[in-house]
Amino acid sequence: xxxxxxxxxxxxxxxxxxxxxxxxxxxxxxxxxxxxxxxxxxxxxxxxxxxxxxxxxxxxxxxxxxxxxxxxxxxxxxxxxxxxxxxxxxxxxxxxxxxxxxxxxxxxxxxxxxxxxxxxxxxxxxxxxxxxxxxxxxxxxxxxxxxxxxxxxxxxxxxxxxxxxxxxxxxxxxxxxxxxxxxxxxxxxxxxxxxxxxxxxxxxx
Amino acid sequence: xxxxxxxxxxxxxxxxxxxxxxxxxxxxxxxxxxxxxxxxxxxxxxxxxxxxxxxxxxxxxxxxxxxxxxxxxxxxxxxxxxxxxxxxxxxxxxxxxxxxxxxxxxxxxxxxxxxxxxxxxxxxxxxxxxxxxxxxxxxxxxxxxxxxxxxxxxxxxxxxxxxxxxxxxxxxxxxxxxxxxxxx
Numbered sequence: 001x002x003x004x005x006x007x008x009x010x011x012x013x014x015x016x017x018x019x020x021x022x023x024x025x026x027x028x029x030x031x032x033x034x035x036x037x038x039x040x041x042x043x044x045x046x047x048x049x050x051x052x053x054x055x056x057x058x059x060x061x062x063x064x065x066x067x068x069x070x071x072x073x074x075x076x077x078x079x080x081x082x083x084x085x086x087x088x089x090x091x092x093x094x095x096x097x098x099x100x101x102x103x104x105x106x107x108x109x110x111x112x113x114x115x116x117x118x119x120x121x122x123x124x125x126x127x128x129x130x131x132x133x134x135x136x137x138x139x140x141x142x143x144x145x146x147x148x149x150x151x152x153x154x155x156x157x158x159x160x161x162x163x164x165x166x167x168x169x170x171x172x173x174x175x176x177x178x179x180x181x182x183x184x185x186x187x188x189x190x191x192x193x194x195x196x197x198x199x200x201x202x203x204x205x
Numbered sequence: 206x207x208x209x210x211x212x213x214x215x216x217x218x219x220x221x222x223x224x225x226x227x228x229x230x231x232x233x234x235x236x237x238x239x240x241x242x243x244x245x246x247x248x249x250x251x252x253x254x255x256x257x258x259x260x261x262x263x264x265x266x267x268x269x270x271x272x273x274x275x276x277x278x279x280x281x282x283x284x285x286x287x288x289x290x291x292x293x294x295x296x297x298x299x300x301x302x303x304x305x306x307x308x309x310x311x312x313x314x315x316x317x318x319x320x321x322x323x324x325x326x327x328x329x330x331x332x333x334x335x336x337x338x339x340x341x342x343x344x345x346x347x348x349x350x351x352x353x354x355x356x357x358x359x360x361x362x363x364x365x366x367x368x369x370x371x372x373x374x375x376x377x378x379x380x381x382x383x384x385x386x387x388x389x
Contacts, residue, residue, distance in 0.1 A: 102282070
């Protein structure tokens, strides 16, 4: 099953326009990148933490667990700056990184997939005039979302049948049959798309 | 057109599925995921343009908020973090890998695809990755490079596997290497 990273905890931010949230994120990221003042970064970090705690403990905990991936980098940078005796610069780097990633995750957690798609469509409009086939893009996105669970299921079956035959753990051996299955699926999907009228405006191919 | 879209979408899906496979630990303790193997295969099988588009499509869907990066990561945050350069580099990696496979004839496919994967999937990719890490962590390129060299041996193994897989694919489905077909 594919589950989006949108938080199941409903927040007031879910109702804000996605474009507004993305715009604010862009501004915040530029501001974070432009400043090297420790006090500014402490304030920004605490504000981000405040935004996370507004919808409640469950939301805050979910958000913090997504930042865990950054700890090794925080540890390395702080250790580095401890050695060079320049700990405030290290703190600025770490706070800037954690706040920027945290705010970006916040937008993802409070924006539904359909709202994000609407933004993609809006961004794509000027490119469509330059020749970007928006229909192909939308079909492509939908196809990936549909095929990930399908291919994943096939991958699991391949892994299981490998385990049934061998005492060793399946490694990259399953990638070849998986790729072959993906190629066959692609041929079938292409045929199905063409049978349903195709993606070109005038069906030249 | 339909064929291109279908192949691009299926390979984008395959990058995701390879990220779902459990991590493999190499002999010297560096865990590797098969996801970057998928990037290399996009280049070797689909060719430069379609390969890069498949990676772009995958990244777009990650940005939309689906947790398809290995370890269940996704959303906009991953494009702000210290490894964001590697994600951008994936597009260039698939493109360069595909370009080499497209134009370098006269050697066995396995050799061409392995070398192309090393150049695209390691040299080009790490170039982008190190620049990104240097920017986010505010370190010099050499210092940033020191943080990631541990992963290069695993990626060399993956590049060779990508080459062998590409050759096996070419045998099992002749004509499946879109990049190496004669120009239409």
